[in-house]
Amino acid sequence: MPHRIPPAPFDVESLIPELAGLGRESTLLYPRRGEPGVRDSSIGGPLLWPADEPWPLCAEPGHWEPLRTPTEVVGPEPVAMVPVVQLYARDVPELPFPAGMDVLQVVWCPLIHDDEAGTARPEVYWRSERTAGAGQVVSDPPLPYAYDEDFVPRSCTVTPTRVVEYPNGDLPTGLAQSLGQRFDEVEEAFGFSYYEMAVTVQSKVGGYPGWLQQPDWPDCRCGRRMDHLLSITASEPAEGRWFPLGEQGPESSDPGSRTGTDHVVADGIGHGGIDHGGIGHGMDMGDLGGVYLFVCPECPDMPYAHRYDC
Ligand SMILES: [Zn+2]
Numbered sequence: 001m002p003h004r005i006p007p008a009p010f011d012v013e014s015l016i017p018e019l020a021g022l023g024r025e026s027t028l029l030y031p032r033r034g035e036p037g038v039r040d041s042s043i044g045g046p047l048l049w050p051a052d053e054p055w056p057l058c059a060e061p062g063h064w065e066p067l068r069t070p071t072e073v074v075g076p077e078p079v080a081m082v083p084v085v086q087l088y089a090r091d092v093p094e095l096p097f098p099a100g101m102d103v104l105q106v107v108w109c110p111l112i113h114d115d116e117a118g119t120a121r122p123e124v125y126w127r128s129e130r131t132a133g134a135g136q137v138v139s140d141p142p143l144p145y146a147y148d149e150d151f152v153p154r155s156c157t158v159t160p161t162r163v164v165e166y167p168n169g170d171l172p173t174g175l176a177q178s179l180g181q182r183f184d185e186v187e188e189a190f191g192f193s194y195y196e197m198a199v200t201v202q203s204k205v206g207g208y209p210g211w212l213q214q215p216d217w218p219d220c221r222c223g224r225r226m227d228h229l230l231s232i233t234a235s236e237p238a239e240g241r242w243f244p245l246g247e248q249g250p251e252s253s254d255p256g257s258r259t260g261t262d263h264v265v266a267d268g269i270g271h272g273g274i275d276h277g278g279i280g281h282g283m284d285m286g287d288l289g290g291v292y293l294f295v296c297p298e299c300p301d302m303p304y305a306h307r308y309d310c
């Protein structure tokens with residue numbers, strides 16, 4: 001069951017017609033500390049990984065763990081990658097699964113790399129659940145002997161929830177500036193800004209990457225700009241428009257009554273019955289950063305690329 005989220009207090013496109021057509025479907029994942037199994041969609045959970053397939057290792061010679069002396073390079077033994085995302089088509093059918101595939105897995109190296117690829121080095125695997133689960137599945141995957149804890153997610157369930165969101169960094173050139181005053185008027189009239197109400201920065205599939213720096217979309221070798229596949233970000237909402245109604249205190253069920261920004265955390269969650277600490281995968285990802293994955297679904301081998309943003 002997807003989460004219910006507070007309704008928007010205004011309709012973006014009727015209030016700001018210049019944004020017509022820029023809304024994009026996005027599937028918010030809402031990671032929560034839990035114990036998913038190999039047959040579950042998860043962030044940081046166990047993967048449906050065939051036992052006869054080697055576990056992915058990073059053999060980069062130049063990766064290092066920040067808490068060591070920075071000049072001390074980890075290795076030379078390869079480092080086991082860690083599970084980051086597993087999504088089944090039954091939970092997120094909107095993913096661009098190649099024919100016959102119905103599981104997406106993302107792993108990455110939990111160390112820092114001194115090159116333009118920077119952090120994490122994600123790898124993407126598409127699988128068939130039937131084929132991958134037909135024989136023995138890895139039950140005890142190798143753990144990295146060195147890692148940066150900022151890039152090792154704790155085990156989380158996910159609750160895919162479909163929304164429509166609008167761009168922030170990806171607003172067409174000049175539009176953000178020309179709409180600045182209108183955004184101010186909207187905020188004055190409704191008590192919520194465009195950016196609070198229409199833009200998400202959290203782990204998600206599709207939609208817009210929650211760019212913290214300037215957008216930097218990768219191009220595929222075929223010349224096409226890649227599509228945003230998914231984002232894993234350090235930020236997850238604990239209040240506000242994108243915080244699920246079912247996780248809020250009863251007094252905050254009417255979004256129109258909320259005026260403060262810290263209401264939910266202060267009164268409902270942090271000191272209430274729900275475990276506020278259970279929100280999110282626990283990775284700081286540098287300084288509240290994110291890793292965005294992109295794919296080209298037009299090329300048969302589904303090339304992918306990533307951006308690290310912080
Ligand atoms: Zn590495």
Ligand SMILES: [Zn+2]
Binds near residue numbers: 223303
């Ligand atoms: Zn391509």
